[in-house]
Amino acid sequence: MKIAHHLDDATLVGFAAGTLAPAHSIVASAHMALCPQCRATLHKAEAIGGGILADQAPTAVSQTLRAATLASLEGLPVSAPKKPSAPLKAGALPDVLVRALGVTSLDQIKWHRKLPGVAIYDVPLPKGTKAKLKLLALEKGRAMPDHGHGGEELTLVLKGSYSDKFGKFTAGDVADLAEDVEHQPIVDSDETCICLISFDVPAKFKSIWARLAQPFSGM
Amino acid sequence: MLMPLVNMTDPSATTSGQRNDIYAVLLHRVAQSRDRLAFAELFDHFAPRVKSFMMRKGCNAEQAEDLVQEAMIAVWTKAALFSTDRGSVSTWIFTIARNLWIDRLRREKSQLYTDLEDFDAPDGATGAEENLGRSQEDNYVAQALEQIPVEQRELLILSFVEDVPQSEIAQRLNIPLGTVKSRMRLGYQRMRKLLETVT
Numbered sequence: 001m002k003i004a005h006h007l008d009d010a011t012l013v014g015f016a017a018g019t020l021a022p023a024h025s026i027v028a029s030a031h032m033a034l035c036p037q038c039r040a041t042l043h044k045a046e047a048i049g050g051g052i053l054a055d056q057a058p059t060a061v062s063q064t065l066r067a068a069t070l071a072s073l074e075g076l077p078v079s080a081p082k083k084p085s086a087p088l089k090a091g092a093l094p095d096v097l098v099r100a101l102g103v104t105s106l107d108q109i110k111w112h113r114k115l116p117g118v119a120i121y122d123v124p125l126p127k128g129t130k131a132k133l134k135l136l137a138l139e140k141g142r143a144m145p146d147h148g149h150g151g152e153e154l155t156l157v158l159k160g161s162y163s164d165k166f167g168k169f170t171a172g173d174v175a176d177l178a179e180d181v182e183h184q185p186i187v188d189s190d191e192t193c194i195c196l197i198s199f200d201v202p203a204k205f206k207s208i209w210a211r212l213a214q215p216f217s218g219m
Numbered sequence: 220m221l222m223p224l225v226n227m228t229d230p231s232a233t234t235s236g237q238r239n240d241i242y243a244v245l246l247h248r249v250a251q252s253r254d255r256l257a258f259a260e261l262f263d264h265f266a267p268r269v270k271s272f273m274m275r276k277g278c279n280a281e282q283a284e285d286l287v288q289e290a291m292i293a294v295w296t297k298a299a300l301f302s303t304d305r306g307s308v309s310t311w312i313f314t315i316a317r318n319l320w321i322d323r324l325r326r327e328k329s330q331l332y333t334d335l336e337d338f339d340a341p342d343g344a345t346g347a348e349e350n351l352g353r354s355q356e357d358n359y360v361a362q363a364l365e366q367i368p369v370e371q372r373e374l375l376i377l378s379f380v381e382d383v384p385q386s387e388i389a390q391r392l393n394i395p396l397g398t399v400k401s402r403m404r405l406g407y408q409r410m411r412k413l414l415e416t417v418t
Contacts, residue, residue: 010400013407014385017378018317029331039335043305048410049317049379050310051360058267059274065284066262070255072288073295078253081299082340095334151386151396178397200386 003035005173012038016045023131023198026100027154033094034172106159106194109135117142118212133198134208144185145211151200160193162186242308250298262291269316275380290316305339309357363413371406
């Protein structure tokens with residue numbers, strides 16, 4: 001799988017620090033399952049965390065903690081060395097999405113259709129998280145909902161393709177654009193384009209249906 | 220016969236770079252032979268730092284010690300999964316601590332992270348011994364942080380230490396999210412450049 005569009009370094013730093021909202025983390029993790037380049041950047045960003053940890057002034061731990069920890073090691077099962085996982089085959093869902101979507105294939109998604117050529121699946125997330133996660137299936141010629149809504153938004157293509165002024169986005173590509181970017185992504189594959197989108201919900205949120213119903217408004 | 224490696228009577232062992240390599244050797248011993256002495260040395264070095272790190276995230280001493288214990292037990296049980304290809308021992312322990320923190324205080328599953336580790340699991344082709352001398356980065360991160368502009372450093376500390384999401388940083392500092400992201404990007408990229416020139 002050739003990846004042409006990657007995560008922003010700022011997003012990777014957020015993922016490395018552990019500060020991305022769950023919805024964005026899932027999209028970022030799914031992209032990285034497919035993208036060795038972003039995984040390499042992630043490890044470099046994690047090194048900043050490692051250096052900060054190494055540089056902490058030590059706070060003494062209690063002697064009972066030390067003794068209890070050493071005593072608890074007896075008989076603990078330990079991990080054997082692992083072989084690296086094989087790269088995912090084309091069309092295979094990363095494990096993170098198998099868990100998040102509760103399916104092993106996109107064919108098993110229970111879509112909601114409200115507009116011609118458009119279907120949506122709301123991915124359930126833990127309560128209390130602000131960012132939302134949706135799966136979108138759009139037919140050729142439909143527009144992807146746009147950015148520019150005052151928050152973070154990540155779009156990962158899982159199947160098919162769309163194009164906008166930044167180029168063509170095919171399976172594995174992620175759009176991680178500045179919030180003020182205006183663009184009009186249009187599905188250009190013969191097969192249905194399926195994307196996973198995470199987005200913050202700001203106060204003046206326009207529903208995703210409204211955004212899809214006005215495909216060429218350039219909102 | 221295994222001797223303690225962090226030998227304070229040997230001044231040559233106290234330069235920061237060599238110290239860092241020693242933790243990789245200790246961890247390798249834990250992985251290879253369940254070496255408790257090596258583990259105790261890792262514990263004595265890292266547990267007090269993980270405790271400080273957790274307390275800066277807002278844990279009280281007791282909560283922090285719970286997390287320290289979990290993190291150090293994971294160091295013991297997962298030692299064979301450590302790969303110098305991905306970074307230093309401190310970076311590895313940072314990821315363990317981060318994942319425990321996410322599991323504990325949010326409802327997100329850190330499996331998002333462990334999935335990815337499997338793709339970059341240590342490759343049998345590159346022996347652990349060859350890699351032991353790899354990373355001296357930890358020792359330079361603090362220095363590099365001092366060299367980047369203060370507004371970039373501030374964002375990295377808010378992210379890695381205080382665990383503040385970027386959208387919340389924007390609100391706190393009353394700057395647009397786009398500015399937070401560009402500072403974060405620049406800060407990260409400058410850190411990379413600085414670290415690459417010294418390693």
